[in-house]
Amino acid sequence: MNKLEGKTALITGGSKGIGYGIAKAMLEQGMKVAITSRTQASADAAVETLKMIDKGEILGFASDVRSLDSQQAVVDELLNSWSGIDVVIANAGLGHFGSVENLTPEQWNETIGINLTGAFYTLKSTIPALKKSKGYYITISSLAGTNFFAGGSAYNASKFGLTGFTQAAMLDMRQYGIKMTTIMPGSVATYFNSHTPNDADGWKIQIEDLGQMVIDLLNMHPRTLPSKIEVRPTTPPSR
8 A cells, every 4th residue: 555645745946856856756656746936937847747647646836935925825725725734845945156255145145045944934834734744844955964165155054054953843843743854965966056967967866866765754654763864876976
């Protein structure tokens, strides 16, 4: 028996990359999945492709994770359509890189706003629903959440913060039966930072690998909680 069939999920930043890979994996399990993106056009484009899986149910919404009102509006609409929310994936993210000397306040604020504050707002807007379902909240952090590097001041700050936020919030939320995990990938073949996936990315983690990881977490016995997972390519980059 597939215990995930019919379960509901919300994925921020789900129109491409890691979020898209997780959405695809969930639909293949027969789940109901809602994805958000910055624009309705990008959400709709992803929905049209994901519909071809012909399993589960897929919806798409425009949302700005930096706005609690925007996040709450999506949650309210989902709860009007579905009986509840079982899984939330806080995946929306971006990166601005360069020396802190050259980093602009706008780049700093956007990075912290989307990568860190966005995850806080996503959790705040879904706590009541997750309490009812005793659901699962997963954040997509990064190995940059424990490993700093030159040119990464804003990104490191956001991901260090996201890792710490998830772990502390996990201790708050487990009293309600809500499970929380942060996944910290290394190099992933995705569109992050204006990169276009190509054949040379074969050594990297693939989005379907992370989709499978989420399914494995959701299928784990309720008594067990892998609260922080580091994942990296098996082999180093090709030189």
